[in-house]
Amino acid sequence: MDQVRVGMIGYKFMGKAHSHAYRDLPMFFPETPRPVMKAICGRNEAGVNQAAKQFGWEEAVTDWRELVRRDDIDLVDINAPSDAHKEIAIEAAKAGKHLFCEKPLALTLADAREMLEAAEAAGVKHMIGFNYRFAPAVRLAKKLIDEGRLGRIYHFRAVFLQDWILDPDFPLVWRLDKNVAGSGSHGDLGAHLIDMAHYLIGEMTDVVGMSETFIKERPMPSSMTGLSARGSKDAPKGPVTVDDATLFLARFRNGALGSFEATRFAAGHRCTNGFEINGSLGSVQFDFERMNELQVYFTDDAADVQGFRRVLATDPAHAYAEAWWPPGHTIGYEHTFIHETVELMEALRDDREPMPNFRDGVRCQAVLEAVERSVEQKRWVQISEM
């Protein structure tokens, strides 16, 4: 297999990130099967036509049901808002298409499980877009843990901090509507942290959480609905039905303790997605806003030079780095999407499961829902209850 024909649904923020990945991948990863940008789909004809031209798709269409049935499509890429994921994924699986879906996988754990079952029953490959796993510095953290170089892991401490809805007049966009988004900061940002924890540390056994919606009503949006939407103070208001911030504690099966904080109310933090891991032999720290770096500390460094050191993950020793620029020439957000697409294309070529896949999506959804149950019932919740 030297190419994969893609049909993509959704053309906003994630649609653009995925389109960019499809376009740039062949230039830097020539040995990887080439994504062919067959057709992009959206509800608004003018909008999707414009996106097709701008992003480089062969065709723009408005009916996703037709798209997923086409014989000239191998992979269906789902970037529509979260409430549309399930129906599209199930239909596409039934039509025998491989699946690539943005996170969170679904609105509920039950829906996520149905999506996984549909994909397995159809025997198609499935992948979920937890793109932060694909930063070379995160791969380094994973390698140090797997090689035992941090020793026994005691702590996983993670935050995802943003501030784009701090203004109470920021409009009621779809991400603030439970029926469309499933949850707020929790499913949007916390989902990334949960996946990172699963990837680096392993399964969680118990969680306890708290959650808050600081601004209960917001002006209805005008036409723009993205992260940079603007509201009018005078517009009629509607209720915010998701969390603005959710925090939780977790115990991991391997005995480590975890803390997680996801908020859109951390003034000054635009996209602080970070973690610190402390083990018996050392620690690592990662902050996405400095995504090329991993801070590393080893207890066996000589006493007179002990301290955190900055490792720049751009040398050929690091995952994906050789495909890019000479050492020290850094990469960015968009490269995480290219790397995840490389994983997907190569998994399809090699007839193996892409990582992360819908099973990871379901595991993540189970933790999301366990935290929600814990918030509602004000108690520790075991993941095995879910």
Ligand code: SOE
């Ligand atoms: C918006 O909060 C957002 O773009 C998320 O939807 C993404 O998943 C995250 O990567 C960055 O923030």
